Amino acid sequence: xxxxxxxxxxxxxxxxxxxxxxxxxxxxxxxxxxxxxxxxxxxxxxxxxxxxxxxxxxxxxxxxxxxxxxxxxxxxxxxxxxxxxxxxxxxxxxxxxxxxxxxxxxxxxxxxxxxxxxxxxxxxxxxxxxxxxxxxxxxxxxxxxxxxxxxxxxxxxxxxxxxxxxxxxxxxxxxxxxxxxxxxxxxxxxxxxxxxxxxxxxxxxxxxxxxxxxxxxxxxxxxxxxxxxxxxxxxxxxxxxxxxxxxxxxxxxxxxxxxxxxxxx
Amino acid sequence: xxxxxxxxxxxxxxxxxxxxxxxxxxxxxxxxxxxxxxxxxxxxxxxxxxxxxxxxxxxxxxxxxxxxxxxxxxxxxxxxxxxxxxxxxxxxxxxxxxxxxxxxxxxxxxxxxxxxxxxxxxxxxxxxxxxxxxxxxxxxxxxxxxxxxxxxxxxxxxxxxxxxxxxxxxxxxxxxxxxxxxxxxxxxxxxxxxxxxxxxxxxxxxxxxxxxxxxxxxxxxxxxxxxxxxxxxxxxxxxxxxxxxxxxxxxxxxxxxxxxxxxxxxxxxxxxxxxxxxxxxxxxxxxxxxxxxxxxxxxxxxxxxxxxxxxxxxxxxxxxxxxxxxxxxxxxxxxxxxxxxxxxxxxxxxxxxxxxxxxxxxxxxxxxxxxxxxxxxxxxxxxxxxxxxxxxxxxxxxxxxxxxxxxxxxxxx
Numbered sequence: 001x002x003x004x005x006x007x008x009x010x011x012x013x014x015x016x017x018x019x020x021x022x023x024x025x026x027x028x029x030x031x032x033x034x035x036x037x038x039x040x041x042x043x044x045x046x047x048x049x050x051x052x053x054x055x056x057x058x059x060x061x062x063x064x065x066x067x068x069x070x071x072x073x074x075x076x077x078x079x080x081x082x083x084x085x086x087x088x089x090x091x092x093x094x095x096x097x098x099x100x101x102x103x104x105x106x107x108x109x110x111x112x113x114x115x116x117x118x119x120x121x122x123x124x125x126x127x128x129x130x131x132x133x134x135x136x137x138x139x140x141x142x143x144x145x146x147x148x149x150x151x152x153x154x155x156x157x158x159x160x161x162x163x164x165x166x167x168x169x170x171x172x173x174x175x176x177x178x179x180x181x182x183x184x185x186x187x188x189x190x191x192x193x194x195x196x197x198x199x200x201x202x203x204x205x206x207x208x209x210x211x212x213x214x215x216x217x218x219x220x221x222x223x224x225x226x227x228x229x230x231x232x233x234x235x236x237x238x239x240x241x242x243x244x245x246x247x248x249x250x251x252x253x254x255x256x257x258x259x260x261x262x263x264x265x
Numbered sequence: 266x267x268x269x270x271x272x273x274x275x276x277x278x279x280x281x282x283x284x285x286x287x288x289x290x291x292x293x294x295x296x297x298x299x300x301x302x303x304x305x306x307x308x309x310x311x312x313x314x315x316x317x318x319x320x321x322x323x324x325x326x327x328x329x330x331x332x333x334x335x336x337x338x339x340x341x342x343x344x345x346x347x348x349x350x351x352x353x354x355x356x357x358x359x360x361x362x363x364x365x366x367x368x369x370x371x372x373x374x375x376x377x378x379x380x381x382x383x384x385x386x387x388x389x390x391x392x393x394x395x396x397x398x399x400x401x402x403x404x405x406x407x408x409x410x411x412x413x414x415x416x417x418x419x420x421x422x423x424x425x426x427x428x429x430x431x432x433x434x435x436x437x438x439x440x441x442x443x444x445x446x447x448x449x450x451x452x453x454x455x456x457x458x459x460x461x462x463x464x465x466x467x468x469x470x471x472x473x474x475x476x477x478x479x480x481x482x483x484x485x486x487x488x489x490x491x492x493x494x495x496x497x498x499x500x501x502x503x504x505x506x507x508x509x510x511x512x513x514x515x516x517x518x519x520x521x522x523x524x525x526x527x528x529x530x531x532x533x534x535x536x537x538x539x540x541x542x543x544x545x546x547x548x549x550x551x552x553x554x555x556x557x558x559x560x561x562x563x564x565x566x567x568x569x570x571x572x573x574x575x576x577x578x579x580x581x582x583x584x585x586x587x588x589x590x591x592x593x594x595x596x597x598x599x600x601x602x603x604x605x606x607x608x609x610x611x612x613x614x615x616x617x618x619x620x621x622x623x624x625x626x627x628x629x630x631x632x633x634x635x636x637x638x639x640x641x642x643x644x645x646x647x648x649x650x651x652x653x654x655x656x657x658x659x660x661x662x663x664x665x666x667x668x669x670x671x672x673x674x675x676x677x678x
Contacts, residue, residue, distance in 0.1 A: 003430075004431070167413070226290075228290070228292070228296060232290045232302060232307065233284055233290065234303065240624045242298075243472045249426075250426050
């Protein structure tokens with residue numbers, strides 16, 4: 001129950017490395033998102049002056065996110081500071097980025113804004129999203145992906161997370177939802193560096209955390225599940241290096257602290 | 266439970282009901298989360314000697330002994346008779362019974378450095394109280410403890426994560442086991458404000474190999490505490506009476522200022538105790554201590570009987586020999602099948618682990634297979650021997666382990 005204040009640098013990495021990549025799955029799973037994109041083929045780069053960046057590529061209904069791109073983006077959005085980017089993602093109207101290239105792509109900007117709003121509605125669990133089984137499915141999938149991908153930024157910069165991680169054995173943890181294709185998200189906690197991904201893990205996980213059903217995953221992501229009871233009942237399995245899973249759960253709790261301001265805005 | 270067989274049908278049914286009305290279903294150290302869901306029973310029904318039966322009728326040789334308390338074995342007749350006799354007179358009175366005085370005298374006579382004793386019901390009662398006594402005595406705030414050590418469920422050191430605030434641990438500081446540099450750094454950082462150092466006699470972190478103290482480790486800690494006026498608390502709750510009847514410090518050649526006992530103190534009856542030096546008597550008298558059932562006499566009568574039997578039967582020597590037999594047998598069997606195991610911890614509280622097993626899967630599979638065959642081996646927590654474990658039980662257990670190793674070898678685990 002740590003209330004230590006979020007680190008703005010970590011928050012901006014969370015937006016770029018954990019939240020934005022959720023657009024990929026949003027596009028894959030959500031007809032609404034695909035309708036917003038239409039047949040758009042374009043890319044948007046979001047970068048912080050002198051800092052990290054992310055490139056979101058649209059290709060006729062599919063989305064790919066990466067940290068870099070060899071191609072010139074269709075739209076290049078610059079944020080002056082981490083705080084500027086954080087405010088933008090938190091919905092502050094004053095925090096519009098500077099379009100340093102492609103400012104005339106008004107249509108693209110509008111589509112991106114709508115997609116971002118759809119993503120926010122899903123990740124923040126807006127009532128209209130959670131009202132349908134498909135919306136709850138989206139919420140569970142995307143929340144798990146964001147939580148898993150968020151582990152690396154937290155591990156790299158959040159003092160509270162770093163303190164917790166120091167007590168954990170190194171290893172690779174993989175999380176997935178049973179029956180949900182492409183739902184595996186992993187985090188490799190190494191002695192010197194950490195990595196996370198939403199894909200097949202690069203090696204056999206040291207610990208595998210499997211939510212036995214979408215319903216359980218949904219409840220867990222909402223912090224509404226007694227996961228300990230679920231494990232006892234066989235509705236959830238943790239297999240392998242249990243202390244790593246236990247500790248990562250604590251680190252993931254920090255994600256709520258970071259992303260909560262967007263929810264309460 | 267993710268088991269496909271029917272061995273745990275009743276356990277499953279009970280757990281399903283429990284999950285409706287009890288957080289975790291089963292909480293704490295007995296939670297399925299900490300063991301092996303599907304390979305371990307969840308609910309037990311009865312026990313005798315070193316064996317017990319789960320609610321589905323499966324029989325186990327018990328190497329957890331109730332996580333420690335059953336040092337003489339389950340349902341020891343002399344202990345049970347002493348408790349029952351006391352209970353026939355009274356269970357819970359307005360006042361302590363004479364047995365409380367007798368037990369305090371008995372314990373003080375057993376533990377040489379001690380001049381007084383108090384009683385509680387659980388280990389956590391005692392460690393939390395001992396911390397307060399140390400603070401009262403020294404008028405200092407800081408408590409030093411070993412990283413990953415377990416001293417109960419007080420917010421100061423619970424291994425749980427929920428419900429804690431930063432302030433709970435502002436004055437609790439960790440150093441590493443067997444690392445005197447780490448200890449000295451910690452001590453230097455808080456010099457003049459350290460009330461106590463609290464430690465277990467050997468290090469037994471969950472999910473990891475146990476570690477015995479390096480030569481000179483305890484002596485260095487003891488000397489530093491004496492020099493700095495720090496209260497040295499020995500948390501002997503887990504190991505107490507299994508290593509030495511007079512306190513585990515006797516094995517390692519040092520003397521604490523306070524010693525906390527629980528588990529084996531009354532062979533399964535709920536009782537804990539803290540004993541202390543004469544110099545801490547006044548501080549102890551200033552720290553309030555009570556609980557709803559803390560004067561209940563039957564557990565104290567059970568403890569008197571238990572202590573007398575342990576003295577009479579030389580429990581420490583017996584447990585050491587039986588633990589050695591089990592560990593040596595397991596390691597030899599492992600070698601026979603191509604597995605390198607190492608015995609960690611003292612023989613009476615052993616914890617064998619595989620040398621090449623970073624993700625614990627080998628340990629988990631081995632313990633699961635032996636448990637399936639009828640000897641309960643916990644994969645993540647040290648084991649306990651009891652007086653009721655005889656050579657025949659050890660041999661039967663080794664036969665099960667032989668089968669488990671063979672199966673693992675066949676399956677390439």
